[in-house]
Amino acid sequence: LVAYEVKRMKADEGNKQKILKHIKELAEKLYKNENPYPAVTMHKVQKPSEGSHLRLHQKPFPRLDEGTVQWIIDQATAKLHTAPPAVRAEKKCMVPSGPPLAATLERNGNALANSARRLEVVRNCISYVFENKMLEAKKLFPAVLRAMKGRAARHCLTQELHLHVQQNRAVLDHQQFDFVIRMMNCCLQDCTAMDEHGVAAALLPLVTAFCRKLSPGITQFAYSCVQEHV
Numbered sequence: 001l002v003a004y005e006v007k008r009m010k011a012d013e014g015n016k017q018k019i020l021k022h023i024k025e026l027a028e029k030l031y032k033n034e035n036p037y038p039a040v041t042m043h044k045v046q047k048p049s050e051g052s053h054l055r056l057h058q059k060p061f062p063r064l065d066e067g068t069v070q071w072i073i074d075q076a077t078a079k080l081h082t083a084p085p086a087v088r089a090e091k092k093c094m095v096p097s098g099p100p101l102a103a104t105l106e107r108n109g110n111a112l113a114n115s116a117r118r119l120e121v122v123r124n125c126i127s128y129v130f131e132n133k134m135l136e137a138k139k140l141f142p143a144v145l146r147a148m149k150g151r152a153a154r155h156c157l158t159q160e161l162h163l164h165v166q167q168n169r170a171v172l173d174h175q176q177f178d179f180v181i182r183m184m185n186c187c188l189q190d191c192t193a194m195d196e197h198g199v200a201a202a203l204l205p206l207v208t209a210f211c212r213k214l215s216p217g218i219t220q221f222a223y224s225c226v227q228e229h230v
Helices: 006-011 016-034 066-082 101-130 134-147 151-166 174-189 199-207
Strands: 211-215 218-221
Touching: 006 016, 101 134, 101 151, 101 174, 134 174, 151 174, 151 199, 174 199, 174 211
Parallel strands: none
Antiparallel strands: 211 218
């Protein structure tokens, strides 16, 4: 660095401030050269020498004193013999009396009544669809979709649709087809693994029966709209 700066140093000889500034710049360059990355400390890990893996580094296991080992075992055995048997202390407590039996029966009765009402709604909605009473079917439809959360309603749907297939009412118009597909999709959506051999299996013959005519000679079956379900 000094060799490159000879001319500049000769020019600055008369001016002390310039010389000091020049020395400071030079010092900074030298310092940076020695400490390129002040924030990061580099740790050099030496590589093991060749053949080092052949040398045994583990210390031999010390010989155990037979007397000391036996003494430790005897101490532990004595403690076990003198220890009192572990018994859980029983805490006596009062069991609170539950609700009266009448309330339970009443609640179950209400649940059964609600379930029966849901099944009735499903039956009525399906009847309206097949009787082409679409306005009444639309009114009941949200309740039917909510009812599909229950397994009983899903079974009811498959039974009702089966009855209509038996009555040769499987060919539907576009609106009827749309309602039936939406009910089937909702039913399959809420199915669990437990319904696989019940509700889903009962729907299989139905989805290959219900259809609509798209144009002369072209028929769309229900399975084409519900086959994505697991």
